Amino acid sequence: MLIIDCPWCGARPEIEFRYGGEAHIARPADPAAMSDQEWADFLYNRTNPKGLHAERWRHIHGCGRYFNAVRDTVSDFFVTTYKAGEPRPDIGESGK
């Protein structure tokens, strides 16, 4: 069970959280203007990196907030967590 540093509540056990998939995939402002392929990219295509991954978590059994994290998908260790809406920290490219 990982320890996840909720930006609001501090370090808490993983089972209080729910994983929310890749971060920084904003819902397009005007979906109708998109091609099917662009829409499919938004809906389905994911980076799925082996290495650093910016991802969403929700402290669902805590403060309830969504926030973002950068985690190394090889070690599962978190590099950082930050509040939703804040930009992805500059901590290098995601893995190979």
Add this chain to the structure above:
Amino acid sequence: MTNRFRTHSGGRIDRGAPVSFRFDGKTYSGFKGDTLASALIANGVHLVGRSFKYHRPRGFISAGSDEPNALVNVARDAARMSPNLRATQVELYEGLKASSQNRWPSLGFDAGAANDFVSPFLPAGFYYKTFMWPAGAWKRFYEPKIRAMAGLGVAPTLPDPDRYTQNYAYCDVLVVGAGPAGLAAALAAAAGGAKVWLVDEQAELGGSLLAERTATIEGKPAQQWLADTLATLAAMDNVTLLPRTTAFAYFPHNMIALAERVTEHLAAPGADLPRERLWQLRAREVVLATGALERPLVFPDNDRPGVLLADSARTYLNRYGAKPGDRAVIFTACDAGYRTALDLAAGGVAVVAVADLRREVHGELPARALAAGIDVRPATVVTGTTGRLRVSGARLAKIKGGPSVDPVGASETIACDTVLMSGGFTPSVHLFSQSRGKLAWDAASGAYLPGTSVERERSAGACRGITGLQRVLEDGYGQGEAAAKASRDAASPARGATPPPGPSAKTFPAQADDLGTDGFIGATPHARNPAFTKAFVDWQNDVTAKDITLATREGFRSIEHVKRYTTTGMATDQGKTSNMNTLGIVAEALGESVPKIGLTTFRPPFTPTTFGLFAGAARGDQFDPVRKTAIHDWAAEHGAAFEDVSLWKRAWYFPKALPDGRREDLHAAVGRECKAVRSSVGMFDASTLGKIEVVGPDAAEFMNRMYTNAWAKLEPGRLRYGVMLREDGFVMDDGVVGRMAPDRFHVTTTTGGAPRVLAHMEDYLQTEWPDLDVWLTSTTEQWAVIAVQGPKAREVLAPLIEGIDLAKEAFPHMSVREGTILGVPTRLFSVSFTGELGFEVNVPAQYGRAVWEAIFAAGERFGITPYGTETMHVLRAEKGYIIVGQETDGTQVPDDVNLGWAVGKAKKDFVGKRSLARAAMSAPDRKQLVGLRTTDPKLVLEEGAQIVADPKAPVPVPMLGFVTSSYYSAVLGHSIALAVVKGGRARIGTRLSVPMPDRVIEVEIVEPVFYDPKGDRLNG
């Protein structure tokens, strides 16, 4: 004569407390403090098991958790029986009953031993090369035979009545292993003020000190020092000592799983105590002081009962006062053999020879052995043993030339009843490796040692290759100090670098034998025909040195391949006895160095761990929460049958008692309930529906974005049926939504969908539209919901309600009002899921039952009938109302289930809208919701049955759709069904077929509304 092999004095057993026990039906005696293994050895019993494949007789090899052979079944009673326990870990208690395994009819004469005679035909992986003919014979013939021969113990056949509990815990410093390094580490960490846990898998803390005879520490005998140290630690508030506790798995972020055996050693455990306790311990810092395991030597016939590890024999002798035999031959590649020889000699066992694999023997221990008159033979190997159920002699031969590959000279057989072997010690790096720390090959000691740490962890003592009691103690102390200090520093969960070992602030003058790091890896040389010689590497799985060379010959070069092909290292000791020797043999066969071969992964658990420990208290009704509504008990008292809907128990139907004492069946009860609702009035507990209060100035805008419908124009006081899509356009949930105020919506969801819908809404609100001033609160459990449905509904409720005008004009269908019912505040919905005039009474949950009872009483004069979910399903199906999850399965867009009308065409965007524009969503052959009628009005189709155009078509028969809901409608007097059918709406009026295994049912495609298609009854 019992206990013939017991020493006259000494050891940690309580000679004043004899204990009687049974093994294979025979009664023996031992002492408190014995293990089953030590007590049997003291009684001269070495034959305790049969091997997996060849059913060869086997005895004890070790004295600890690495034991591969001595697996027994211990049964307290028929349900409390545990297979595959290591006799070396089973603590003796009065009346203990153990039996051997994997033998028939008896341990002494085992029919399966026939396998041993045909063993030349059963090399590693033989089963991959045969049993292929004829096709199918594997499953029918060969496999059952192999299965019957395989397996170790017998699984229990009765449910386990014992309890298991689980605890989360936190500490500053966890020390794993309470040998000298661990004790010193705990002392140091505790002195530094840290909250320390010291755990050890054994019954007593002390590790190797428990078997020390002559060593001293700080001027005291080791045993005295141990007692004093444990007393010091026990007296400290910040120290937790846990014996019988195995650190079995190392998870990320320093979470260590501990299995504490609470009652297994007790003769009469109390009912309130758990058998085992799982600790999920989060440690700021971990000190691994897991010691080292003695390696066996791989020589021919090394598996005969009486062949033991030398240091284990010393443990039996010194700790338990149990002699491994009368005449010992020792085969060693390091000084451990001499230490055992000296202790045996002192304990009254004749040491007839020490065969030392090393070419030259020098140093203090061999010198003392020579001085004691022991026959020490350098450059000598054991090339075989004699005996059947017990070793009776050892064949010794001189090595002739260079190192290990050399042939040997003629052998001489020396009579003995025990052969004690030592190939050196392997640092126990299992937990370090589980922590994902990188192991590093240390050529000097011929061992893998902890390299770079990943977690906040450090190793101490023998597990990182340190030898000599004083150095081990001081390393332990230094690591303990450093851990305590580090635990005060950081908040970061991970380290990512190697900790420098801290210099110890304390010295531990100690006198003890330093065994150094000599040892041997691989198979020892012999001149016998390898084809007919068995030198075991993995005792339990019957893997021999020649099996491993065969695997390499067949191209299995990776150690993982060798392991899988031969099964070496896959026994219940998880390779503790076999892994290093396997590496040595593979390296030699391939002409590579050991580190080139690689290492198999150390997988949790460290030792086998009880399933019940993981399951804990989650069993029976406590497996998952049982959610019950406020009205549940009333329904139960009135005979309701219940069904599981997600975590909820919902009243399914209310069977009435019949005059003959039986109760109505489902069919009869549902027919009666349906008729009552259609003709008069029924009541239904709808409390489980999910409820979400959507509140804030932007509530309507938020609803607009989340639902397909348009919400801006919905007046306060009105209800609307809402449809929610996933972003991929498929129907996710539905429900009636009430606008309580301009900025307040009372949203309902399906029962099972409630958490999912709330999470879906929160996701969009928080991450896509954080600017919206709106908030979501689950009110599912705030309200008990009583649906009152039927033409008499208004008449039933009117007298009970205050503050709401129930008149049709004042309170039209699809409205909501606030008032009171019997003085209890209510949100009253005029809504129907039955097609009849209907209301839903929402009251604070604690009044749910009382209000339900009051309505029931008020409805009595109309014959008000409580109904369950089955009737609800029938009534809505008669009206063609869908149930999300029944008519839909996550692949329907609104139009598929006739909900196109609920999609706000003028809305620019809502969740899922863009996906509806994809090609597949308007394909002409999409399945559409229709009704079905059977020719035979009594015939009820099977839900899930498929619909085809041509039932006589060859397989695969093209399928057009399937039945989603199907009931007998007592009101209509015929069966009805809903279905989704390709291009279904265009097929209305046509006939299709429902092919069943035994017949074909013809159906007519009809409109999906069977009852009151114009909806006149809704308004009463």
Add this chain to the structure above:
Amino acid sequence: MAETASMAETAAIGAPRAAYPLDALALGARSIEAARLTALGPAARLAFRGREAAIQAAGEAFGVALPREANRRHTADGRHALWLGPDEWMLLAPGADPAPLFAAIEAATAGLPHALVDVSARSVTIEVAGPKAAYVLNQGNPLDLSIEAFPVGSATRTLFHKAEIVLSRIAPDIFHVDVWRSFAPYVWQMLEDGRRELA
């Protein structure tokens, strides 16, 4: 500790009887001093959500300043305000009628962006008290409940086995567990199971 008479109850004309999910279980609780279990009486519970502008006004109307520090509980005059999220508080008034409280806070926050929802009936509160209270809670709760890590005045949403709870530390040896009513029997029985070894 159990409050008895409830204003909410007496407010009901014709007095339909209020019933709570732990009524029967609480009667059968074993007496185990190391970890005592009590089902507390009814309380007004209001879920307050809001933007910055509404927070102070809500606290003043409720009579307890809303804590701005994460996972803290403020108490005044027997009422409690629990921080549950950065814009979320539970306002808890044991024994109180929720309606006037609701009205007062709504009046004070009118026009300010917020959401107030009466959830009085949604949950019940279990008190776990005694020297082994934290030990019993830790059988299903994954937090560090040592007094240093979870001091008196802490309050947070968290888990107990497979149920979500709101856990508050009232005193070193006293915890309150607020749990949705349909999960309450499960939590109660798991607590009973957890303290069984202390009998």
Add this chain to the structure above:
Amino acid sequence: MQKFSGFELFRRALGGHKSWQPQWRNPEPKAEYDVIIVGAGGHGLAAAYYLAKEHGITRVAVIERGWLGGGNTGRNTTIVRSNYLFDESAALYEHAVKLWEGLSTDLNYNVMYSARGVLMLAHNHHDEISFKRHVHANRLNGVDNEWLSAEQVKEFCPPLNIRSMRYPIIGGALQRRGGTARHDAVAWGFARAADSRGVDIIQNCEVTGIRRGPGGAVEGVETSKGFIRAKKVGVSAAGHTSVVMAMAGVRMPLESYPLQALVSEPVKPAFPTVVMSNTIHAYISQSDKGEMVIGAGTDAYTSYSQRGALHVTTHTLDAICELVPQFRRLRMLRNWGGIVDVTPDRSPIIAKTPVPGLYVNCGWGTGGFKATPGSGNVFAHTIARDEPHKINAPFTLERFRDGFLIDEAAAAAVAH
């Protein structure tokens, strides 16, 4: 290829088994191949075998970062079945089961395919409707699957607890032809058979890049052993597919999740079949060796760590202990994790890609083992002909763009 048989075993035993040859070569890569398969798991090796056997393409290399069969092939719980709901899936998995039934003979390697039955438990009415829908659809598709009442479930698998539990068992769907196979043997059998037909299996060779020509078409792969030329590259890299495809600039609708499995200590035969419960999330069978082989769904977050969390194991085992409460005293021997690549509709992708000459076989999620021979077979066809076999034609990448999903997960909510 040296023949394997009982007679050969006997004959070579007399010589101390010294005359056995390596089951496959350990070649260095050549400069060029007709086809390169990336990933020597069961699927990749099968594709290579069928390329050689059915399409006459023998200038084939299978490139493997680690050792062959060391990924999910060697880590899974070996369940084989074909009772999938949708026509597309049923055809694909049934194709595989038919190949399974003759695989040992075809490969001259005992893969121990054992049709001991796969029984899926229904715990509520929703499960029942769903399973019956499967049963009917399967029958019309020529796939065996039958509905059992609770009593029949108990009769077929007597160790099961069907009544005194939180979610009593109300019935089940049984595919009698389903069962298990020996996972390692599948990889080794395909490797040996492919090797004997000339396929080079290159282990410990990591693909570091996919080279594309000026027109965008594939020219070969960069590896840790140098550049290897090939006009056709088939990616069969399971959990690492996203990583490999990114080398060619293709973003995939995939996420890689940890999948855990565990075994008990071996015991004498005590569990006769494969039992799966999706409602309480666990499945169990007993191996030939006697170990109870247990698994569940994936862990919650994407990861390449090849390990899972304890709380996932505890939930798996509390479910197993509900289904078989007498196993509560058995002990876990080993617990491990694999990496599974999951698509949005939980169905695989076996298809051409936007890059000419680049083919992909991925997205098998938790259920890839059962498809191994069928998957390799149609993937080989797709690569050889540059067009899909009719069985894998629906399993395209484009289905995500156009919405023609094959959503077994939504339809059945059944993993595996």
